[in-house]
Amino acid sequence: MTAAPESAWHRYLWLTPRRVGLVALVWVLAVVAHNVVYGLLRGLFEPGWDEPVFFVAATILVPGYFLVSALYTVATLLRRRAQR
Numbered sequence: 001m002t003a004a005p006e007s008a009w010h011r012y013l014w015l016t017p018r019r020v021g022l023v024a025l026v027w028v029l030a031v032v033a034h035n036v037v038y039g040l041l042r043g044l045f046e047p048g049w050d051e052p053v054f055f056v057a058a059t060i061l062v063p064g065y066f067l068v069s070a071l072y073t074v075a076t077l078l079r080r081r082a083q084r
Helices: 019-044 052-083
Strands: none
Touching: 019 052
């Protein structure tokens, strides 16, 4: 089902199967990048230091985007169904 653009945000928030796979891939890459960067730089910093950029991407940004997109997609589908 192809959706007609309803707002400027529709292009970025509408979830398709391809975009769901892309979000999952980005999440996995952020987790791997966090572990790789942390492992490579761990000896340069004090104990307890953690690499924050990829950690925040993997734990807050990517899941947050997915949640907002999922809610937008469901709300749009329900609104269209109610208009029929």
